Amino acid sequence: MSPMEDDMKLKLDKKDWSEWYNTVVEAAGLSDKRYPIKGMNIWLPYGWKIMMNIDKYIRELMEKTNHEEYSFPLLIRQTEFNKEAEHIKGFNSEVYWVTHGGENKLDIPSLLRPTSETAMYPMFSLWVRNHADLPLKTYQIVNVFRYETKMTRSFIRVREIHFFEAHTVHTDFEDAEHQIVEDLDIMEEIARRLCLPHLKLRRPKWDMFAGADYSVGVDSIMPTGRTLQIGGIHQYKDNFARAYNIMYEDVNGQKKYAHQTTYGMSERLVGTLISVHGDNRGLILPPDVAPYQVVIVPIFRKDNVDAVSEYARSVKEMLDESGLRVNLDDRDLRPGNKYYHWELRGVPIRVEVGPRDMQGHKAVVVPRDTGEKMAVSLDDLVNTIVSEMDQMKERLLGHAREDALSKMAYYPTIEEMPENPEGMVIGAPWCGEDNCGHQMEDRLDMNLLGVPLENYDARDDVDMHRAMMAKFNVDESNLHCAVCGARAKGVAILARTH
């Protein structure tokens, strides 16, 4: 909070990701974890702005795909929560219970939503009457609550989670399957904005979302070589519709159970983009979600403060008008301290304006990731910044891909697999049988995260499964299970997870 902070240079070393992450989150003013309840942290303004920019983009994509935004209550009565048996089992040990209102004991205890199926679906059963009501495409952006017993970490494992959840209702399984393809497309769009390569994997049966017919997990590959799940897309079939009586009359007047899907993401998007892009000088924020895309640092001596300040303000005005998010740092500090301050906070573009720039009607542009300085005429400044930000996005995605790929390996047979490999993400052909999957998990001391969906055509630029297959020249037409040698259903991914 005080200007003193700028004089205290931090030692950052991303090789120790855990220490690096905690230090950067605190020093850049993203989150304060000193709140007296473990795992419930305070979003500080700078961190909150990143999240809000992500939310804004999610809302745009939801609108484009005809989802409508709702806001459901936080509390769910035990009565409604208990209707879908698998779902309760999955969440029972990690929900917060509200038992009293004032001094009165509640007739029926309620819980804080850990996710909103059981809040929404009793209402869906009132709203859905006729095939013309379908598809019903809803979403909300709310906080959910999980009584986490593991070690907590800002944005990555917390007890109050900033959450996006889309819930859709369809006439049949096929239509729900189309929704899942749309969700995967949306996921790739978001990943492109955040420059985040990732894996999209159909989870094995033993690792599905509670109540789902099948689940697709979206996993980011972290600097540790472990994966972090950043999204979940679930086919519910009619499992919940049967439990919550969500029925519609079809064109022939027959009553049928609806089919449902969900799609969830959370503040982990912030945790992973910090981790994947940052360096030893601090954050590097993808331009689309950076609170400030540009920081202007005026460079003056005592005898030209006024002139340079005015020039800096005129540059700011010009950039503001172009729609860029700009901050003019006119604090009374040395320029070097300001550079340090904004590099730590990951502002994509620094613009320096000094007396010589002023005379030449110029400014110096410095992208955060390369640190290269370029003198630019004011007439070209907006275009240069926009084009530099585009190039930075490509570089961020490219570096993230390279780094992820360097951590990936492929083994056609279990015998070739290393024992207890640290920091690796491993691909291996798999027949789909539990037994073979578990044998690989045991050998590697890893989780089997799944295989790609057959009916989804992932895009090369962001999908790391595709990238791995290409790197190791895997012939998909002739795959045999790494354990039993039977025909494989696909190349499974195994990894340790955060």
Added chain:
Amino acid sequence: MSPMEDDMKLKLDKKDWSEWYNTVVEAAGLSDKRYPIKGMNIWLPYGWKIMMNIDKYIRELMEKTNHEEYSFPLLIRQTEFNKEAEHIKGFNSEVYWVTHGGENKLDIPSLLRPTSETAMYPMFSLWVRNHADLPLKTYQIVNVFRYETKMTRSFIRVREIHFFEAHTVHTDFEDAEHQIVEDLDIMEEIARRLCLPHLKLRRPKWDMFAGADYSVGVDSIMPTGRTLQIGGIHQYKDNFARAYNIMYEDVNGQKKYAHQTTYGMSERLVGTLISVHGDNRGLILPPDVAPYQVVIVPIFRKDNVDAVSEYARSVKEMLDESGLRVNLDDRDLRPGNKYYHWELRGVPIRVEVGPRDMQGHKAVVVPRDTGEKMAVSLDDLVNTIVSEMDQMKERLLGHAREDALSKMAYYPTIEEMPENPEGMVIGAPWCGEDNCGHQMEDRLDMNLLGVPLENYDARDDVDMHRAMMAKFNVDESNLHCAVCGARAKGVAILARTH
């Protein structure tokens, strides 16, 4: 949800506000109160969009006045909650208690925030160190929870409340007083957007916010003649700073307690704008917060569907480009049904386009409140709509002022006051003594809501206290208490409240 609804015409009569309100909220798709927990309602997309537009405007005003947005945890431990004695007393009977996480009893029970003083101030005591850290101007937009025992009503009295709260920290009382003036200015700005005349009254001692030094209530005058509090602005002095140890070092190195203020508003803004502006055809939404500012209704016969539809789409494109929020209603329904549908939902401007308009390169513009049709050339369409919306805002505010004023009366002495007047808001000079205030309350069976702040210069256009003083030619320089005849501190307002 189904197109059938358009055929069922509702009977709306605003004279019975309670019935009218509940019907409109449901029929216009703002909120669904069938959620199984009383007073916890579902925000439906149309209602939520109104709220989000209001939030967006609040955020703009907060940014303009250098407030920063935070997001604090929902749960507050009993330990922190119990530190300010008056505050606990005020809220103890209406908080929800969380006692268990999973199957574990929590060591320290936590409550769902009813407001966030006790969540924020322990952190403020860590953040505030030095006079250079002040003023600290924070806000958040979150849901708060109150275990309401009275009858609930959508947006007006609910148990989960969509809430805005600004919390500021200052070096001294004077600086905090400036903040309160800024808050009142912001309140007037928002009221202007929502076309809501209102009262801003320093509450009597017996009706202050729990823990405040003094409280200003902002009250809207409802169609019932009762008032509804839509905002609260509080001077805390150092009351909370002492309880939560919020201290700073002043320029001389001396430790001092900080002074604090808060400013709160809620979803009641939606409740009151529905109530104040609506008519017997349904909602009338102020253009600045309407989800759609314009609805386009194409009017075609079977032989010209394609041409008219295309013309309608081109009109939509043009209006979209101008930045207006536009909906093209191309459903297969009769135009009359569509008019009814969108009038009920309060869309400010209807644009009709038929074959004749197409030929004349024209469109028909119909403001929701007047229903007057005007043929406009396409070249003038955007300008006409913008100017009609501006005029509508003036009309909405003007009508709301007239209606409020028609319910206000002024009595210089208690003897002249009617006994048990229904549907009236009454002004009377008051010396400020409890006893005199209570006598008026008893006589009228009303609450004394307070007198305007002396140091705030309210604006004529939105402030109904000013309007009342002018209407009744009250001479402020020579006021004597309506009860005891002593010199009056101002003209107090008495009313029944929602």
